[in-house]
Each structure stands twice: as C-alpha cells, then as structure tokens.
Amino acid sequence: MTAVDLAQNTLDGLMVGASYALLAVGFTLIFGVMRRLNLAYGPTIMAGVYLGTAAFISLGAPTLVVLVVVIIGAALVGLYVERLCFRPFGEGARAASMVASFALWMQLEEAATHLLPQHMNPFPPLLATQPLEIGPLLLRADHLVMLAATLLIAGAVTYLLARTKLGLAIRAVIDQPRAAAIVGIHVERVMMLTFVLASAIGGVAGFLIAATDGQVTHMIGMWATTKGLVAMMLGGLGSVKGAIAGGLLLGILEAHAQWFLGPQVRDMVAWGLLFVLLAFWPGGLMGAKALDRTMAVGRRV
Amino acid sequence: MLELQNLSKYFGGVRAVDSLSLKIEPGQIFGLIGPNGSGKSTTVNLITGLLGVTNGSIRLSGEEITRLPTHVRLSSGIARTFQNIRLFGQLTVWQNLWVAENSRAQRERTSFLARWLGGESGARARITKALEFSGLSHKANELAANLAFGEQRRLELARAMAAEPKLLLLDEPAAGMNAEEIGALDERIRQIRDSGITVLLIEHHMELIMAIADRIAVLNFGQKIAEGTPAEVQANPAVREAYLGTAETSTRGTA
Numbered sequence: 005m006t007a008v009d010l011a012q013n014t015l016d017g018l019m020v021g022a023s024y025a026l027l028a029v030g031f032t033l034i035f036g037v038m039r040r041l042n043l044a045y046g047p048t049i050m051a052g053v054y055l056g057t058a059a060f061i062s063l064g065a066p067t068l069v070v071l072v073v074v075i076i077g078a079a080l081v082g083l084y085v086e087r088l089c090f091r092p093f094g095e096g097a098r099a100a101s102m103v104a105s106f107a108l109w110m111q112l113e114e115a116a117t118h119l120l121p122q123h124m125n126p127f128p129p130l131l132a133t134q135p136l137e138i139g140p141l142l143l144r145a146d147h148l149v150m151l152a153a154t155l156l157i158a159g160a161v162t163y164l165l166a167r168t169k170l171g172l173a174i175r176a177v178i179d180q181p182r183a184a185a186i187v188g189i190h191v192e193r194v195m196m197l198t199f200v201l202a203s204a205i206g207g208v209a210g211f212l213i214a215a216t217d218g219q220v221t222h223m224i225g226m227w228a229t230t231k232g233l234v235a236m237m238l239g240g241l242g243s244v245k246g247a248i249a250g251g252l253l254l255g256i257l258e259a260h261a262q263w264f265l266g267p268q269v270r271d272m273v274a275w276g277l278l279f280v281l282l283a284f285w286p287g288g289l290m291g292a293k294a295l296d297r298t299m300a301v302g303r304r305v
Numbered sequence: 306m307l308e309l310q311n312l313s314k315y316f317g318g319v320r321a322v323d324s325l326s327l328k329i330e331p332g333q334i335f336g337l338i339g340p341n342g343s344g345k346s347t348t349v350n351l352i353t354g355l356l357g358v359t360n361g362s363i364r365l366s367g368e369e370i371t372r373l374p375t376h377v378r379l380s381s382g383i384a385r386t387f388q389n390i391r392l393f394g395q396l397t398v399w400q401n402l403w404v405a406e407n408s409r410a411q412r413e414r415t416s417f418l419a420r421w422l423g424g425e426s427g428a429r430a431r432i433t434k435a436l437e438f439s440g441l442s443h444k445a446n447e448l449a450a451n452l453a454f455g456e457q458r459r460l461e462l463a464r465a466m467a468a469e470p471k472l473l474l475l476d477e478p479a480a481g482m483n484a485e486e487i488g489a490l491d492e493r494i495r496q497i498r499d500s501g502i503t504v505l506l507i508e509h510h511m512e513l514i515m516a517i518a519d520r521i522a523v524l525n526f527g528q529k530i531a532e533g534t535p536a537e538v539q540a541n542p543a544v545r546e547a548y549l550g551t552a553e554t555s556t557r558g559t560a
Contacts, residue, residue: 169403176393176404182355183391185375186384187405188468 008140013259019147021255022154026209027232028247029161030202036178036242037198040098044085044105046229047112048203049210052078053220054116057125067128075207082203086196116222123221130215150212157205158248174198234274237281240288249289306331306503307472312361314347321347323527334504336518344527345507346388349474353385354378384470386461388477394450398441398460401449402432405467439463455486472503479510491517
C-alpha cells in the first residue's frame with residue numbers, strides 16, 4: 005500500500021460516488037416534498053435504463069438518443085409511481101405509500117424481465133477512450149463525465165431551489181404544506197413536478213452508471229435504491245448538499261473497503277453503514293435533531 | 306361577501322361545527338368568538354378548504370366555493386393567518402412574500418410554468434410596499450424562522466395581504482401579544498378594513514374584538530348562539546351563560 009494507491013482509491017471512489025450523489029439528490033427531493041420513502045425510486049431508474057437499452061438493441065439507437073429515452077422513460081415511470089403510490093394516500097398513511105412503492109418495485113422488475121428476458125444486456129458505452137494518465141494516477145474519461153454531470157445537475161438543482169419561483173414553491177411545500185396551499189400554491193402539482201424531476205435526475209444517474217459499465221441487469225434497480233438511500237441517509241434526510249456529500253463519501257468509503265478488504269466487502273460497507281446510521285446517527289452529516297426528522301427536513305433542502 | 310349556509314363538520318360523533326349560518330357583508334370587520342373548542346378555527350379551516358365540509362355550503366361573493374380545492378379558493382380572493390404561525394421558516398422574509406405573490410399571478414391565469422419560472426415585474430414593488438407596511442424592510446433577507454414572535458405575526462399578515470384578498474381571515478392574531486402590540490394590531494386591522502377588505506376576525510382578546518368588530522357572532526359547541534353588534538352580544542344572556550357557565554364548571558372541577 006502506498007500513497008499512490010490511497011490517492012487512486014480516493015479518486016475512483018469520488019467518481020463512482022458522483023453517481024451515488026445523483027441518486028441521493030433525486031431520493032432526497034422526493035422525500036422532502038412527500039415526507040415518505042419511495043422504494044420504487046431505483047426500479048423507476050431501472051425501467052428507464054431498460055427502455056433505453058431496448059431502443060439500443062432493437063433499433064440501434066445512438067448513445068444520445070438512448071440518453072433521451074432513459075430520461076423520459078424514468079420521468080414517465082416516476083409519474084406512474086407518484087399516481088399509484090403517493091397521490092392516493094395522504095401524509096397520514098406513510099406506510100401505505102411505502103408498501104405500495106415496494107409492490108411497484110416488484111411489478112417494474114417483472115415488466116423489465118419481460119421486456120428483455122436476458123439477464124445481462126449491452127448498453128452503449130459513453131467514451132471508449134484509453135484512461136487518462138495524471139502522473140501516477142489513472143482516470144477514466146467516462147468517470148470524469150460522470151463527475152462533471154453530477155456537479156452540473158447538483159448546481160442546477162441548487163439554483164432551482166434557491167432562485168426560481170418553482171424552487172421556492174417546492175421549499176414552501178416542504179416547509180408548510182398547508183400554508184403553501186393557503187398562499188395559492190397547487191401543492192399536489194408541485195409534488196408531482198418534483199417527483200418527475202427527481203425521477204429524471206435518477207434517469208441521468210442510471211444512464212451514466214449503465215454507460216460506464218457498458219452493460220446492465222435488472223439488479224440496477226435494487227442497487228440504485230440501496231445506494232441512493234444510504235447516500236441520502238449519510239448526508240442527512242432531505243438535504244441536497246448532504247446528498248451530494250453523502251454520495252461522494254459513500255463512494256470513497258467503498259473504494260477503500262474494496263482495496264483493503266476485497267471486492268466482496270464492497271456492498272457490505274453500504275449495508276453496514278445504513279445500519280449504523282439508522283441506529284446511531286439518523287440525522288446524518290448535515291446534522292439535525294436525530295429523532296425529529298420531519299422538522300429536520302423542514303429546515304433543510 | 307361570505308355566506309355560510311347550514312355549514313356542518315362532524316369528526317366522528319363530535320359536531321365541531323353544527324348547522325352554522327353566517328352572512329358577512331362587504332367592508333365589515335366580522336368577529337367570531339366563543340369558548341375554547343367551540344368550532345371557530347374549524348370554521349376557518351372549512352372556509353379555506355383545509356377541511357372538507359360534512360354538510361352545507363359556502364359562498365363567496367355569490368359564488369359557490371364549497372368543494373373547490375384550497376389553492377383555487379384562495380386565489381379567488383380569500384387569505385388567512387394561522388393561530389399557530391405557519392411561515393415558511395427556511396425562506397427569507399422577502400421570499401415568503403414572493404411565494405405568496407403566486408396567488409395573484411394565478412388569478413391572472415398565466416400558464417403554470419410561466420408563473421413559476423418567470424419573474425413578475427410588479428411583484429418587487431408590491432413586496433417592498435408590504436414590507437414597509439409591516440415594518441419589516443430591514444429584515445427582508447432574514448430567514449423567517451429567525452424573526453421574533455411579533456415580527457413573525459406581522460410577516461404572516463403581510464403574506465396574507467400579498468395575495469390582495471377580498472376576504473381576510475385572522476385566526477387569533479393577538480395571541481401572545483403585549484398591550485402595545487395589540488394597539489398596533491388594532492390600528493392595522495382598521496387600515497385593512499378601510500382599504501376595502503372584509504375581515505373575519507377570531508379572537509379571544511375581548512377588548513380588541515369589542516372595539517373594532519362591526520358585527521359579532523358567538524359560537525358554543527359548534528352552534529351559533531348569538532349574533533349582533535358588540536353591544537347587543539355583550540348584553541345577550543345566552544352569551545353570558547356560555548362564558549360564565551364554562552367558568553362555573555371549571556371552578557367546580559378544580560374544587
């Protein structure tokens with residue numbers, strides 16, 4: 005083990021962490037406005053990615069078209085999830101929404117395996133160039149694209165929330181749904197827009213992940229839900245900045261764990277972290293009163 | 306302006322509001338009083354649509370609004386403040402008012418996206434004016450959650466006014482205020498009325514309500530037991546009994 009290895013791990017982790025960060029941003033936006041967990045978030049992304057790869061396989065769609073299909077697909081499936089799992093239940097029936105989203109998870113996986121029965125499916129690669137050499141460190145160009153896209157989207161979301169009327173309406177709904185309705189905000193529509201936006205962001209993340217792998221299985225759904233969930237919890241429920249920090253940190257932790265303890269440990273880190281967070285540190289990085297999560301959400305994002 | 310007809314709200318077997326009929330004339334300050342739990346806040350929640358009506362109807366300027374969703378109802382000219390202040394705590398003072406400006410834009414029927422993504426040129430001037438009116442100009446960039454209690458009340462009132470309502474519902478605006486602040490509130494409510502806005506005022510502070518209300522209705526157990534001018538209501542034996550009766554029971558309870 006050398007300093008170069010450590011630096012290389014950190015760099016690799018940062019790049020993979022960028023995709024976690026995107027997942028967590030979408031997750032946290034949905035949690036913020038709904039105050040309910042959307043377990044079907046990952047499978048929504050998977051559905052979008054599968055539609056994209058189906059277009060790639062059967063029509064030979066170019067990469068850019070696949071990207072568009074993935075984003076639109078994820079957004080539409082997100083709308084479907086919102087209609088079925090969240091719109092019909094009020095905030096008083098959080099468990100109902102969560103269980104319903106679990107049911108949709110199963111449904112979406114089933115639908116995906118009918119669309120593409122093979123376990124492993126090809127996905128158009130983003131950039132097939134040689135890794136860049138920066139001194140002793142190696143850097144994949146497509147990873148760099150992933151990091152850049154993450155920073156771009158995170159910046160755009162932050163701008164949206166801080167500066168636009170829509171963003172302020174989203175924050176008003178997160179803060180005080182009833183008062184938001186009172187000042188004339190169509191609360192349900194703001195929730196729906198946020199949900200669709202978050203699903204589209206998830207679609208971008210799903211595309212980048214599948215493209216850097218060059219292949220995709222339906223397991224990406226569960227993968228996205230768990231990684232996004234852990235990254236969100238690590239950053240602090242409902243905080244966009246926390247989601248980004250949590251995603252990057254999770255990526256770095258995993259990369260080091262893989263290097264020191266072996267590849268089979270990689271996913272255990274995420275699961276172990278989720279347990280530790282839930283048990284001891286539910287407020288996450290952006291520190292809040294651990295037990296008063298709804299309040300915490302209100303103050304952040 | 307506002308007309309309630311046989312309005313009822315049941316929570317299970319509890320009749321929180323029971324066949325309430327009221328008629329509020331334009332330009333009035335209409336007071337709604339009654340002991341705790343008599344259904345005043347429920348009435349306001351029914352008028353604003355935060356609660357669904359069990360029976361009866363609500364009309365605003367002759368227009369039936371009983372089943373309209375809250376945000377539509379509000380943009381047709383109703384605004385309110387809450388008994389327990391509900392500001393957007395993580396937004397700045399200025400942003401709280403900016404969000405409220407949406408209500409007006411909605412009435413002007415611009416498209417949804419234009420409403421949310423575009424800025425409105427007149428909004429800035431109106432917000433600046435509202436801040437001056439509330440004495441909050443120097444706190445414009447402060448987070449609403451960080452304001453002092455009295456300032457939060459003023460901001461909530463300003464936010465309601467930003468919607469340029471025809472009817473303003475004030476749910477215990479004097480709660481937690483000292484005498485000096487209540488004096489200022491009295492003045493402000495009169496100014497609002499004089500600017501042509503009808504006010505429905507729920508208040509426990511009798512001195513305030515008797516001083517400024519043009520007309521008062523008294524609720525007890527969800528039913529209207531009296532209505533009239535402040536003098537008439539004060540002289541009404543049923544009202545005395547409702548208040549004194551409650552006091553007597555509670556004295557017995559503690560004895």
